[in-house]
Amino acid sequence: MIPQKPSGTFRLSARAGDRAPFRGLMACAVMVWAVLSAVSSPAASLCPDVVRIGYLPDWPPYQYVDSEGQPQGLDVEAARRAVSAAGCPLELVAIGWPRVMSLLEKGVVDMVAGISETPERDQIAAFSAPYRREQVGLYVRPGDSRVYPLTGLADIETLRFRLGVTAGAYYGDDFLRLMARPAFRSHVVEVQGADNPGLVVIGRVDGYLLDVISAQAVMQEADPPLVLEQHPGVLIDNGSIHFAYSRIRMSPELVARIDALLPQDGAEEGDKARPSN
Structure with missing residues (x-):
């Protein structure tokens, strides 16, 4: 889901009350990062010259641009850690929501985080194991x-x-x-x-x-x-949220490698991040 972009840049509050809705998600992200960081990198031959990770600049706290113009967010960091743990160089590329699947299909970007898997999207891109809900x-x-x-x-x-x-x-x-x-x-x-x-x-x-x-x-x-x-x-x-991969430059072997680095209970951990009804 992609929210409206307010004017200016996003400056997520550090006040204790504002942090409460995000604690569960942050705990889930820390778990993903810890597992990824503990695994050694594969042969560099699996990687393209650089993995271009597309991110949305206006979807806090998952993906956004901070006050210094730098890409941040839970999804951004999860993707960055996953690619780095797989031993691949990476580049973060700002994209717009309407073109996400088109950019993956054409290979303009190699990977996007925060995507729901559907039969229609399966025809366009490969999907990771779930890492949150x-x-x-x-x-x-x-x-x-x-x-x-x-x-x-x-x-x-x-x-x-x-x-x-x-x-x-x-x-x-x-x-x-x-x-x-x-x-x-x-x-x-x-x-x-x-x-x-x-x-x-x-x-x-x-x-x-x-x-x-x-x-x-x-x-x-x-x-x-x-x-x-x-x-x-x-x-x-x-339901479950995934990384989506372009089939043009992300080989099935590299996708499987990144999948193997994700916690097997990532979707269940994501359940803990959801606020109560």
């Missing part, structure tokens, strides 16, 4: 959880409710099944480009689907900050 929530204007008493997304069919989603993003198989129903699809507004929860604030949509971890960072760092609430009736388990 993702949950998606519905964000509405303060007080609107009572105005729209939803117990699931299907309920919007009977309400005057406009649901904002990011075009091309994956929200789980249940959401795909709902989108096949004309009565549901008529309530959905697909937004091109990055996630844009600001549309809720200005009344263009009544709710927006966002990753529950990145949503907090986006709202805190927007200028002015966004004030939204997470609807208690809608929480989507978006």
Whole structure:
């Protein structure tokens, strides 16, 4: 899931209260880093001249650019550590969400972190073992959880409710099944480009689907900050999150090597990172 980019650069707060939602994710990332760092590198012949890791500059705390213009984030560091542990030189390349799969397919970038695996994407790229999980929530204007008493997304069919989603993003198989129903699809507004929860604030949509971890960072760092609430009736388990690899320059042997370096229980560890409902 890709959030709206506030003006300026992201400066994630160091206040104790702001860190709380990210502690579980950081613990998971530390585990990944520790395992990767402990394994020796393979023969350099498996590596291309440089592994170009594509990252999104506007998706904190997973992938973003800090106040000094440097790429940072949990996904960025996990990818950097994985490639380094495999013995390969790397380069970080800023990319935009709409072109992620196209850039992988063409070999413009070799690897991208933070991707859900789907049958359609399997036709384009290779995928790693899971290294974390993702949950998606519905964000509405303060007080609107009572105005729209939803117990699931299907309920919007009977309400005057406009649901904002990011075009091309994956929200789980249940959401795909709902989108096949004309009565549901008529309530959905697909937004091109990055996630844009600001549309809720200005009344263009009544709710927006966002990753529950990145949503907090986006709202805190927007200028002015966004004030939204997470609807208690809608929480989507978006499943496992992976590295995606271009098949042009990332050989199956190198992909398998990186896979072998990942903790075998990475997805389960990611469950601990999810905030409670």
